[in-house]
Structures are given as C-alpha cells and as structure tokens.
Amino acid sequence: MLEVKGLCKSFGALRASDGIDFHVAEGETHALIGPNGAGKTTFINQLAGTLRPDAGTIRFAGEDITRLPAPRRARKGLARSFQITSxxxxxxxxxxxxxxxxxxxxxxxxxxxxxxxxxxxxxxxxxxxxxxxxxxxxxxxxxxxxxxxxxxxxxxxxxxxxPRLLLLDEPMAGMGADESQRMIGLLSSLKRRQTIVLVEHDMDAVFRLADRIAVLVYGRVIASDSPEKIKMNEEVRRAYLGEGA
Amino acid sequence: MRARLILWGIAALLLIALPPLATALGQPYYVDLARRILILAIAAISLNLILGYGGLVSFGHAAYLGIGAYAVGILGFYGIANGWIHLLVAIGASALVAAAIGAVSIRASGIYFIMITLAFTQMLYYLGISLDVYGGDDGMRLKSRSQFAGLVDLRDPVAFYYVALGVMLLFVFLTYRIVNSRFGMALRAAKSNEARSRAIGFPPYPYRLAAFIIAGAMCGVAGALYANHTGYITPGLMAWHQSGEMMFMVILGGMASTAGPVLGTFALLLVEEVLKGWTEHWQVILGPLLVLSVVFFRRGLAGIFFKPDA
Structure with a gap:
C-alpha cells in the first residue's frame, strides 16, 4: 500500500531523514517508534505532503506521490492526525x-x-x-x-x-491514563478494517496495537519487525527501550 | 436565529421609513446621507466576505469601488447610458481585475498579501490620475445617471435611496447564503486552520481566489451606485485611505458577522458626520474614538448583539 525508498530530508546539517526505507502492507497497523528527535514527525510530514523530501520516493497504492501537494494526497486517501492538536x-x-x-x-x-x-x-x-x-x-x-x-x-x-491509509502522529500525546485506554480501544476497533501508520511514545499502546514495528533513530530505520522480535532486539534496547527494558 | 431576523426586520423597517420621515422633518439631506452610507455598506459587506470570513486582509478593496464608478463614467462618456450595461461592465471589470490581483496576491500571505493588494490598488489610482481623457487628477462629471428605462429613475433621490437599500439587503442575504454554503465553510475553515484544511483535502487557494473575485464584483456594484450618487468620479475613490476606511467599517462593525459591516458603516459615517458639524478638526476626535471602540468591542459592534460566527 505504502512504499518508501531512500527518503532523505536535511535541515541544515541535521539529517532528519537519512535514507528511510519503509513499507506498509494493506490492512496492517505499522507502528513507528524512536526516541525524541529521531525524525518521526519529519517523516510523517513527508508522507502527508507538508514537507518535500530532498531525495527518495514515496509510492502510495502503486502511484508515485513524492511530489504531490498535501490536499491531493488527502483526496487520494492519505489522512493524518497531528501531534499537536489541530x-x-x-x-x-x-x-x-x-x-x-x-x-x-x-x-x-x-x-x-x-x-x-x-x-x-x-x-x-x-x-x-x-x-x-x-x-x-x-x-x-x-x-x-x-x-x-x-x-x-x-x-x-x-x-x-x-482514508485508505491513516497516519496517526502520537494520538495519545498528553492524554491521561483513562483517555489513553479509550483511545487504544478505539484504535483496536479500527485496526481490523483500516491500514494504519502509528507514531507513538506509549509503548503499552504500541505493543498492543501494532502488527509490525519500525524503530527510527537519528533519521534511520535501525529495525523493522514483529513486536516480539523488536522487544528482543539488542540494538533497539540500547537505542531506545533502555538497558533495563 | 429568530431574534436576528426580528432585529433585521426592525432595521429594514426603520430604513424604509427614513425618506418620508426626513421629508416630514424638512431634512431631505438625511436621505442623501443615508444613501451614501447604504452604498458604502455594500462595499463593506463585500470586503467582509474576504477579510472577515476568508481571513484575507486586503488593503486594496477601494480598487473595485473605483472600477465600478469608472465603468459608469466612461460608458456615459461615450454616450452609453443603459444602466444594465453599466452594471454588467462594472461587475465584469471588477471581477476581472480581482481575478488578476487575487491570482498573484493570494499565493502570498500575511504582510506580503497586504502589501501586494495595496500596491496594485495604488497602480490603479495612478492610472486614474494619468488618464487625461477622463479628467485625470480632477476626475470627471457623470454625463447622465445610469438609466433603467421604465423601472426606476436614479435622478429621483428617494427612488435611488430605495434602490440602494434594496441592493444592500440583497447583498446581505447573498453573503449570508454564501458563507453558510459548502463554499463558505471551505473558505472559513481555511481561515481557521490552514494546515488542517490541507490535511483533509481542501486546497485553500481556489476557494480564496473565488471569494476574492466575488467580493471584487460585489464592490464593483457599490462603485457603480456610488458614481450615480455623487455624479462625479475622481481617482481618489481608489486611494489607499479609502481602502483603509472600508477595512475600518468592517472591523468596527464586527468581522465575520452578517450585520457587522452594515453596523460599522453606519456607525463610522454617522459619527464622522456629527463630528464634522462640530469642528473642522474632527479627525482628532474620531481617531481616539475608533481606538477605544476597538479596545472595548473586540468583536465589533455586532458582538454586542450576537455571538460572532466562526
């Protein structure tokens, strides 16, 4: 459904996206996690069309949308939520x-x-x-x-x-525990019929909802696998989950 | 909703009753004054569509007042007196110029948009000054009023007053329909949160441009009426302070409200009129009054009566 290849985006000397490859299959919920400043929102903004990548391609439903403006992408079925409520x-x-x-x-x-x-x-x-x-x-x-x-x-x-693909940028951001539980409930009911890319900090939510998880660190995807394997991955533990996790 | 309709009804009745009252009081001048206010209220209503509902701070709306007026003046100059042709040309020319100015300026935003609209209007102002055939700086006298044979004679001050009132009420209604239609919702959404609009699939540009053209065309009608009102046209109609005064009418009355521009125009011009009667230095008093009104009525005069629309 969504196929991203070699996506690069720099802000000055900062490489916010450093050759990202990312695939989303129809019907799956694909989470994207990573520490603060890893470039998650920059990546989402390039998918949604608010930022133009320096290099790389984005294909959506078989069509190259790398240069389409945001409203055209929305009408093709790419919908997003914003990290900061909009x-x-x-x-x-x-x-x-x-x-x-x-x-x-x-x-x-x-x-x-x-x-x-x-x-x-x-x-x-x-x-x-x-x-x-x-x-x-x-x-x-x-x-x-x-x-x-x-x-x-x-x-x-x-x-x-x-939408054919739902991009959710930290839907649980700033929510209390009760609200988070309700949102997780909503997303798991959507999950059965909706393809979702989920950027989220709340690990509980990510491991409950995601079919696959990609880990973004310093603008690179360092791992992309099933939740079980991501939990076991040494590199991910060091970079993100913390040694004790 | 019902309260609003009742207030509009009362206002309309008062305005309908004004000419006979003025005649009874032996003050026919009031009809003239009210007619001028009604015509400028039409201009303010059109500006409110883009300024209030569209969030487009156009500092050049007087351009269309001038174009509408010159359409009547120039057609009359060549012996064409048919009022329908006057209106058609005023609307067409204003819409065309609005399309050109809008196509360039709406791609910019914030202060750049303001400056581009101002610059274009100043260009038209100087164009008016340079056209010696049509009086240049001195302006031109209207050879004859727009003629609507068998329908209405604009030389009759009271009949013309009712025409202005009718057109104004019609435009209030038209604008009300537009801003609550799908088009209006798309326009207002882009003002409220442009990023959100893009994300759900609304490109703001075409809706803003269309609103800009509609507002220009509406203001062209006001210009055509204004030429008939004064019987004299000068480039000064397109000067920047005229644009500024129109913005003030809208802001004072209440942006993005149906009644706002009408209330604002009446308030501004009536206060101006009273102060002019007292002293020739009336602007010294009007300035601080306007500042105070903006400070105390954030939502404009209409905000005193109604909750503003989004």
Whole structure:
C-alpha cells in the first residue's frame, strides 16, 4: 500500500531523514517508534505532503506521490492526525467532521445550500462521531472540548475522509491514563478494517496495537519487525527501550 | 436565529421609513446621507466576505469601488447610458481585475498579501490620475445617471435611496447564503486552520481566489451606485485611505458577522458626520474614538448583539 525508498530530508546539517526505507502492507497497523528527535514527525510530514523530501520516493497504492501537494494526497486517501492538536476551534465538533466529509465529497464550489443542514454531510459526520464516542459533544465548539476529546476529534476528522491509509502522529500525546485506554480501544476497533501508520511514545499502546514495528533513530530505520522480535532486539534496547527494558 | 431576523426586520423597517420621515422633518439631506452610507455598506459587506470570513486582509478593496464608478463614467462618456450595461461592465471589470490581483496576491500571505493588494490598488489610482481623457487628477462629471428605462429613475433621490437599500439587503442575504454554503465553510475553515484544511483535502487557494473575485464584483456594484450618487468620479475613490476606511467599517462593525459591516458603516459615517458639524478638526476626535471602540468591542459592534460566527 505504502512504499518508501531512500527518503532523505536535511535541515541544515541535521539529517532528519537519512535514507528511510519503509513499507506498509494493506490492512496492517505499522507502528513507528524512536526516541525524541529521531525524525518521526519529519517523516510523517513527508508522507502527508507538508514537507518535500530532498531525495527518495514515496509510492502510495502503486502511484508515485513524492511530489504531490498535501490536499491531493488527502483526496487520494492519505489522512493524518497531528501531534499537536489541530482542529477548527471556532466550529462545533460536528462541523469539524462535516468539513472532512465535505472535503472528500467532490469540489465545494456550491454557493447556496446551507452546508450545516445538508444531511449528506452531517449524516456521515454523526456516524463517525458516534464511532469515536463524541456524539454527545457534537454541538460543542471544538476549542471548548477537553484535550482528550480533541484528540479523538482529530482521529474522527481523519476517518471522515474515508482514508485508505491513516497516519496517526502520537494520538495519545498528553492524554491521561483513562483517555489513553479509550483511545487504544478505539484504535483496536479500527485496526481490523483500516491500514494504519502509528507514531507513538506509549509503548503499552504500541505493543498492543501494532502488527509490525519500525524503530527510527537519528533519521534511520535501525529495525523493522514483529513486536516480539523488536522487544528482543539488542540494538533497539540500547537505542531506545533502555538497558533495563 | 429568530431574534436576528426580528432585529433585521426592525432595521429594514426603520430604513424604509427614513425618506418620508426626513421629508416630514424638512431634512431631505438625511436621505442623501443615508444613501451614501447604504452604498458604502455594500462595499463593506463585500470586503467582509474576504477579510472577515476568508481571513484575507486586503488593503486594496477601494480598487473595485473605483472600477465600478469608472465603468459608469466612461460608458456615459461615450454616450452609453443603459444602466444594465453599466452594471454588467462594472461587475465584469471588477471581477476581472480581482481575478488578476487575487491570482498573484493570494499565493502570498500575511504582510506580503497586504502589501501586494495595496500596491496594485495604488497602480490603479495612478492610472486614474494619468488618464487625461477622463479628467485625470480632477476626475470627471457623470454625463447622465445610469438609466433603467421604465423601472426606476436614479435622478429621483428617494427612488435611488430605495434602490440602494434594496441592493444592500440583497447583498446581505447573498453573503449570508454564501458563507453558510459548502463554499463558505471551505473558505472559513481555511481561515481557521490552514494546515488542517490541507490535511483533509481542501486546497485553500481556489476557494480564496473565488471569494476574492466575488467580493471584487460585489464592490464593483457599490462603485457603480456610488458614481450615480455623487455624479462625479475622481481617482481618489481608489486611494489607499479609502481602502483603509472600508477595512475600518468592517472591523468596527464586527468581522465575520452578517450585520457587522452594515453596523460599522453606519456607525463610522454617522459619527464622522456629527463630528464634522462640530469642528473642522474632527479627525482628532474620531481617531481616539475608533481606538477605544476597538479596545472595548473586540468583536465589533455586532458582538454586542450576537455571538460572532466562526
């Protein structure tokens, strides 16, 4: 589904992506872990199209998308959530998700009908909100939602575009234990029918959700394997999990 | 929602009742003043579409006021008095110029966008000054008003007043529909969070450009009406302080609100009018008043009555 070859991106002297090879098969949940500053978000930004790589190729569903701008990639079925919460704060939760539905429903050069009363948009949006457990909060402004709810809203907006591949950049970031458990529950229910790339610090979540794990250190993938084998890998232990792990 | 409709109804009734009241009071000048305010309110409504809802701080919106006015003046100069042709050319020319300016400026953002829109409008201003055929710096007198045979005679001040009122209310309604449509939601979403819009598949550029063109065309109508109102056209209509005043009307009234630009235009021009009656140094008083109003009414005058839209 996703095939990355030799991806390089430097910021000055810093090589944030140093020849990354990365493959995601249809239907799998592929986690990406690594210490702070390893270049995980830089990598996700190149996949989503917000950053342009210096070298290398990204193929998605058989097509070279290395040079496509972000909105085109989104319409081809690559959806993302942001590490730092990124919603429309002045719109309600329902409007946020309805906008994502609208984005995948063809062009928006329609000037007359009230979009907020359009069941073709609000119907699917409600459904997704129910799925992530926000249906009772749908008329609350996104800016007034609790942090954990905003994180769920992020995922809901990505889902509402009906993506073929979901890029989740630390969906559990800043969440309390309860909220994390709920998010893990949501992701494991998605996992059966959705291809996911998951960047996450919460190891408990990663080992519960991932089918495969890639370990990124200093812009290089030092290991990519099943969770069991990653746990046993000496190099990974030294670089990331800590000696005692 | 219902409260808003009632307030709009009351406002519309007051405005409809104004000409007979002014006549009864023996103050026909008020009709003239109100007509000018209504026409400039149309311009402010159009600016609000891009400034308030689109987040595009255009510092050159007076360009379209000038283009609309010159469309009427130049067509009249060559003996074409048909008002429908005037309107058509005013709208078409404004939209074309907006498309050109927008295509270049919207790729930039922040201060660069402001400066590019300002620069283009200054170019048009100097173009107006250099066109000696059409009066150059001195401007030109309108040979005749736009003629809408059998429908309305713009020489009749009261009839013209009702035309301006009708067009303004129509544009309030049009803008309301636009900003709540799919197009409007895409436009406002890009203002709220551009990165998020790109990530869900909305490229902001085409929606912003379309809004820029629509706003330009609407302001062209205001320009055509304004030429008929003053009967005289000068390049000064396109000067930067005119653009600044339009921005102020929108900000004072409340950005991204339906009533904002109308309230702002009325408030600004009425206060201006009162101060002018007191002293010739009225700007010294108006300046601090405007600063205070922005400090105390963050959401503009409309924010006193309504919660603002996103």
């Amino acid at each position: 919603v429309y704060p002045g719109f309600t939760a329902l409007e946020n998700v309805a906008l994502a539905v609208q984005a995948r429903s063809g062009h928006s050069f329609r000037f007359w009908r009230d979009a907020r009363r359009d069941p073709a948009l609000t119907g699917p949006a409600r459904q997704v909100l129910e799925e992530v457990g926000l249906e009772e909060r749908m008329h609350v402004l996104a800016g007034n939602l609790a942090h954990g709810e905003q994180r769920s809203l992020e995922v809901a907006m990505a889902l509402a575009t009906r």
